[in-house]
Amino acid sequence: MNIYTRAVGFSDLTSEKEEEFIKLGIEESLKEGFVVRHEKLDRGVIILRLSESTGLYIFGRYDGDNFKYEYYYPFVVGTRVTDNEELTVERHLDKESYAVICDELKTGVTLIFYLQNVMDYFDYLFSGKEFKLEKFNPDVRNAISKQAIRNKKVALTALSLGGLILLPTAKKKKIKRSAKEEESRKNLIQAAKKGDENAIESLTIEDMDKYNELSQRITKEDIFTIIDSTFMPCGVECDQYSVVGEILELKTEENIYTGEKMYIMLLDCNGLVITTVINAKHLMGEPEIGRRFKGQIWLQGNVKF
Known part of the structure; x- marks a missing residue:
């Protein structure tokens, strides 16, 4: 079970309930036609919405006309984009998901984040290329995917399992x-x-x-x-960070299945603007615009291919 489902309103989800929920979600989505299929690769994605800004990204492959579920992850939709000089995308070893390494231009920081829009990446990677999947060498595919991608914007997002609210600092006027x-x-x-x-x-x-x-x-x-703010790698996972950031925008949403309240915060962390979601049950303190959030996040990103 992906533990970050707790951030999007499933604080009491067990492995058994998770399996049943994903199965029903896939069945309903296939019945209604809410599935994006990549014909060349026989891959498919279902976006299961939980609220206006959050959802589950369900990835699978097709065996003929049958959708075979592989994995899912929760996400939140980003509202701000950042410029990058260069991106490198690399596949994870255990499943067909991807990590992105990028150089953020404003701060000069090298970021590693989890790629949200895998199907868009497939479209970008193989656009204009005609090939037969059974004859396409996986090593060649991996080599192509590791080539640098330049001048693409990214909407950074994050999910947090816990944090607290700090009061703002008395800032001196800066030129x-x-x-x-x-x-x-x-x-x-x-x-x-x-x-x-x-x-x-x-x-x-x-x-x-x-x-x-x-x-x-x-x-x-x-x-x-x-x-005022911090942005530091945290733990053994490359896309986990410990942050302190000022809340620039704030709204609340409810998970339509559980009714649990979530806070959607736009954070400014050392010049990086990140749309972050956290379950209201897991946040200590009352968030307001101008106050600061301190916690650990799982960093994701939607690359505008």
């Missing part, structure tokens, strides 16, 4: 960087990644200045009054 300064910083980060020693030195000096400032303040202030 916003001009577009020219933002572009200059992006170029500096890109140059550092390519091994430019001057760029690396400039960024290192900037980091050292910040470190010295923080070292002086930490003796007198609480850590969460100094640091």
